[in-house]
Amino acid sequence: MRSSRALAVPLRRLAKGIRPVLVLLTAATLAGCPELDWGTGKSEVQAQKGAQLIRDYGCGSCHRIPGITGADGLVGPSLELIGRRAYLGGVVPNQPETMVRWLMDPQGVDPRTAMPNLGLAEDEARAISAYLDTLK
Ligand code: HEC
Structure with a gap:
């Protein structure tokens, strides 16, 4: 119990940190390649x-x-x-x-x-x- 909660906090932090990256990646994918061409x-x-x-x-x-x-x-x-x-x-x-x-x-x-x-x-x-x- 104790150890799983101890793990949950850093994991949540990690998820929070990754979110902007995911948003950017999704935006870039949706915008498609012409943006880069x-x-x-x-x-x-x-x-x-x-x-x-x-x-x-x-x-x-x-x-x-x-x-x-x-x-x-x-x-x-x-x-x-x-x-x-x-x-x-x-x-x-x-x-x-x-x-x-x-x-x-x-x-x-x-x-x-x-x-x-x-x-x-x-x-x-x-x-x-x-x-x-x-x-x-
Ligand atoms: C007063 C009428 C008139 C206006 C205004 C006019 N055109 Fe034309 N246009 C013609 C006629 C008539 C022809 C056919 C010419 C021929 O085959 O010798 C033609 C031919 C063309 C062609 C060649 C089409 C083909 O099938 O070979 C293009 C492209 C074209 N016009 C573009 C334009 C553009 C873009 C504009 C605006 C900036 C414009 N025209 C304004 C009358 C007009």
């Missing part, structure tokens, strides 16, 4: 910024864009699965660099395109491109 985290932030710019510039008045509320325009093509599209405007291969060029200067890519030049800065075009790349 700076590359992914950065592109996620970029994509979120891009989604906001898409709203600000009103791209949705001409395009259907998944994930953007009210983006249901039919003037241009739907941007659903644009991340998997082979060509942009049917003229250049769909790659991050060509997407940025397209967004900043559509007529520079295809002089006959009806997509307007919205005067995007390069960092804005890159953020929007990051968002569009998530549509796969």
Whole structure:
């Protein structure tokens, strides 16, 4: 009896000491690895910024864009699965660099395109491109 109670006290102390460690470990597990992957985290932030710019510039008045509320325009093509599209405007291969060029200067890519030049800065075009790349 006596000895088991003597053991219980240090054990309880030990449990108390371990608790914050367990909480931290659980939090880290729940948060998942992306927290530790700076590359992914950065592109996620970029994509979120891009989604906001898409709203600000009103791209949705001409395009259907998944994930953007009210983006249901039919003037241009739907941007659903644009991340998997082979060509942009049917003229250049769909790659991050060509997407940025397209967004900043559509007529520079295809002089006959009806997509307007919205005067995007390069960092804005890159953020929007990051968002569009998530549509796969
Ligand atoms: C006034 C209407 C209009 C607005 C506003 C507009 N677009 Fe477009 N967009 C078009 C049209 C029309 C096309 C088709 C061009 C073509 O195929 O030559 C197009 C094509 C595109 C394409 C290529 C799609 C494909 O399937 O090849 C992308 C990507 C795109 N637009 C993104 C955007 C983004 C992002 C914005 C906002 C910054 C935007 N557009 C604003 C009309 C618009």
